[in-house]
Amino acid sequence: MRIDANGLHYRELNKRIREAARKGTSRFELVGVNGQRYIADGLEGEVEIHIHGTPGQDLGAFMKGPRVWVYGNAQDGVGNTMDAGKIVVHGMAGDVVGYGMRGGRIHILGDVGYRVGIHMKSYQDKLPVIVIGGKAGDFLGEYMAGGCIVLLGMYGTDPPERPLAGHYLGTGMHGGIIYLRGEIEPYRLGKGLAFEPLDENDRSFLELIIKEFAEDFGKDASEILEEPFTKVKPATHRPYGSMYAY
Amino acid sequence: MSSWHFGKDISGCGLVGFLQRRGEGVNGGVIIRAICHMDERGNGLGAGFAAYGIYPEYKEFYALHLMYEDMVALSRTESFIQENLHVEHQEQIPHRHLPSIKEHPRLRRYFVRPKRDLSEAQLARGLWVGEDDYMVRIVMTINREIPGAFVVSSGKNMGAFKGVGFPEQMADFFRIEDYDAYLWTAHTRFPTNTPGWWGGAHPFTILDWSIVHNGEISSYGINRRYLEMFGYHCTLQTDTEVVAYLLDLLIRRHGLSKRLACMALSPPLWEEIDRMPEPQRGLCRAIRMVYGSALLNGPFAILFADSHSLVGLNDRIKLRPLVAAVAGDSVYMASEESAIRAICPEPDRVWAPKAGEPVIATLKEYAEDHEDRCQRASL
Numbered sequence: 214m215r216i217d218a219n220g221l222h223y224r225e226l227n228k229r230i231r232e233a234a235r236k237g238t239s240r241f242e243l244v245g246v247n248g249q250r251y252i253a254d255g256l257e258g259e260v261e262i263h264i265h266g267t268p269g270q271d272l273g274a275f276m277k278g279p280r281v282w283v284y285g286n287a288q289d290g291v292g293n294t295m296d297a298g299k300i301v302v303h304g305m306a307g308d309v310v311g312y313g314m315r316g317g318r319i320h321i322l323g324d325v326g327y328r329v330g331i332h333m334k335s336y337q338d339k340l341p342v343i344v345i346g347g348k349a350g351d352f353l354g355e356y357m358a359g360g361c362i363v364l365l366g367m368y369g370t371d372p373p374e375r376p377l378a379g380h381y382l383g384t385g386m387h388g389g390i391i392y393l394r395g396e397i398e399p400y401r402l403g404k405g406l407a408f409e410p411l412d413e414n415d416r417s418f419l420e421l422i423i424k425e426f427a428e429d430f431g432k433d434a435s436e437i438l439e440e441p442f443t444k445v446k447p448a449t450h451r452p453y454g455s456m457y458a459y
Numbered sequence: 460m461s462s463w464h465f466g467k468d469i470s471g472c473g474l475v476g477f478l479q480r481r482g483e484g485v486n487g488g489v490i491i492r493a494i495c496h497m498d499e500r501g502n503g504l505g506a507g508f509a510a511y512g513i514y515p516e517y518k519e520f521y522a523l524h525l526m527y528e529d530m531v532a533l534s535r536t537e538s539f540i541q542e543n544l545h546v547e548h549q550e551q552i553p554h555r556h557l558p559s560i561k562e563h564p565r566l567r568r569y570f571v572r573p574k575r576d577l578s579e580a581q582l583a584r585g586l587w588v589g590e591d592d593y594m595v596r597i598v599m600t601i602n603r604e605i606p607g608a609f610v611v612s613s614g615k616n617m618g619a620f621k622g623v624g625f626p627e628q629m630a631d632f633f634r635i636e637d638y639d640a641y642l643w644t645a646h647t648r649f650p651t652n653t654p655g656w657w658g659g660a661h662p663f664t665i666l667d668w669s670i671v672h673n674g675e676i677s678s679y680g681i682n683r684r685y686l687e688m689f690g691y692h693c694t695l696q697t698d699t700e701v702v703a704y705l706l707d708l709l710i711r712r713h714g715l716s717k718r719l720a721c722m723a724l725s726p727p728l729w730e731e732i733d734r735m736p737e738p739q740r741g742l743c744r745a746i747r748m749v750y751g752s753a754l755l756n757g758p759f760a761i762l763f764a765d766s767h768s769l770v771g772l773n774d775r776i777k778l779r780p781l782v783a784a785v786a787g788d789s790v791y792m793a794s795e796e797s798a799i800r801a802i803c804p805e806p807d808r809v810w811a812p813k814a815g816e817p818v819i820a821t822l823k824e825y826a827e828d829h830e831d832r833c834q835r836a837s838l
Contacts (some may be wrong), residue, residue, distance in 0.1 A: 223499075247496075247797045247800050247801060248496055248497070248795055248796075248797025248798065248800075248801070250499060266800075267796050267797050267800055269499075269795065269797055270795075286796055286809065288780075288795055288796055288797065289780055305809075305810075305811070307780060307782075307796075307811060308777065308780060308811075324811070326777070326780075326811050327776070327777045327814070350777065350811075350813070350814070351776060351777070351814065352776075370808075370810065371810075379813075380731075400730075400734065
């Protein structure tokens with residue numbers, strides 16, 4: 214189903230998508246999207262949505278299953294509390310990508326803003342993954358409780374002198390893993406976190422993730438993997454266990 | 460699919476601005492399209508526009524835009540103006556009567572300059588402070604001492620138009636499409652802590668400074684008391700007002716560059732300063748120590764402008780959104796990329812400015828002139 218979203222209010226656009234999806238439409242082509250909020254929010258099942266333009270805030274929030282492709286940049290709040298499915302952005306994304314994300318994948322080709330992947334969590338077979346092709350702002354993975362963030366720093370438009378990640382990376386993190394392609398200065402790391410080399414498990418897990426990312430964007434996985442990666446993990450899963458105990 | 464109904468609107472203010480760097484006029488219809496694209500960010504309790512280059516026939520005169528709650532305020536203000544200023548021209552600010560705008564203040568504009576004989580007399584007594592400072596005093600006096608009278612803007616060849624409503628209503632009301640400006644800013648408001656009234660809508664202004672803001676200035680009390688020492692008095696019941704006066708104080712009166720003023724408003728954290736090499740570290744420390752009371756605490760994205768530049772600035776940890784774009788000779792800044800694309804579908808470059816790092820766009824002739832002066836200074 215093709216929808217020309219030019220001039221369409223988000224309520225009308227999302228209503229059309231939901232109604233059609235309920236009746237069994239499984240593929241949507243949205244053209245002329247510019248700033249419409251809440252696309253694919255809470256949508257469930259085997260649905261494919263191709264978005265041409267710049268979708269608005271909270272793309273794919275609470276989404277449970279659909280796969281979304283964005284041919285352009287995304288704004289703030291991509292994949293907010295997303296449950297399952299996939300979002301692929303062929304451009305940059307704004308602040309708070311994957312906030313409280315608890316399942317599914319988000320692949321961003323370019324740079325992302327501040328507070329990306331904060332409060333991510335995992336449970337049993339639910340393992341959310343965010344892969345960022347460019348660089349990230351401050352507070353990446355803040356309060357992270359589970360899941361995985363991979364930061365490549367390769368395909369963004371941030372100038373080369375910009376650091377791979379901003380300050381306070383993983384502050385308050387007590388679960389999950391962040392993989393960095395290359396290194397960052399230790400002072401950018403939140404308290405109670407440590408750099409670790411990758412082991413065999415990490416390497417095979419990362420290879421799977423990178424392979425899928427590279428396929429989505431037509432990149433060469435081996436080129437991405439040829440640089441050494443660093444792993445960031447919390448030193449303990451209860452870093453604040455004795456915070457209020459004297 | 461569950462159907463949720465949130466008990467409240469989820470929103471935040473929206474702002475947008477652009478500068479045509481060759482100084483060519485752009486019709487108000489363009490900024491209207493951009494700000495109305497972000498209607499979701501406001502709730503109809505305030506909207507406004509600032510426009511530069513709109514009064515070329517009176518460009519030597521300060522354009523005083525006034526808002527009056529009643530006739531008493533109007534007549535008291537007009538006699539005060541007659542007493543202290545030469546009025547070259549005065550008129551009602553053109554507006555349409557709309558069914559959706561049931562009440563609005565009386566709106567007039569005056570093209571003025573300080574009286575020559577007055578300045579000469581004061582000069583003789585050593586009391587003359589310069590035309591800009593004189594005008595700041597005039598604005599402060601009207602706002603403070605005449606109940607129901609408020610100065611909306613007071614710069615040369617620029618004006619602010621604002622009130623209670625959605626941006627499309629305010630644009631319609633003030634006939635914004637009748638103006639061409641080389642620099643526009645616009646705002647849609649979602650008031651949180653302070654009342655939604657005509658004077659509290661954005662932009663806030665003094666002389667040719669104008670500012671639109673999304674966020675909260677938690678340091679309002681400190682900033683306000685600091686400004687009082689320099690003769691600026693906050694009367695408009697909204698935190699954003701302090702930013703307009705801080706810009707005037709830091710840049711015009713103290714002579715800081717825009718970049719340094721932005722550093723004072725949104726400085727690096729102390730731990731970042733400690734890591735800097737000299738002389739940058741010494742400069743940052745000095746700015747933070749001297750201008751500690753000018754620091755804006757709390758989340759914000761602001762756009763501010765004067766007659767030759769448009770500047771975007773975020774708080775130190777980017778708690779409000781800001782996106783910038785360049786297309787040819789135009790520079791755009793907005794809360795959302797889609798607002799820029801609504802008026803410029805294919806920009807040459809789009810980026811998200813970093814926390815505390817200003818984006819400064821200037822008129823081409825100013826940039827060249829400024830560079831030239833800097834080069835001469837370094838020789």
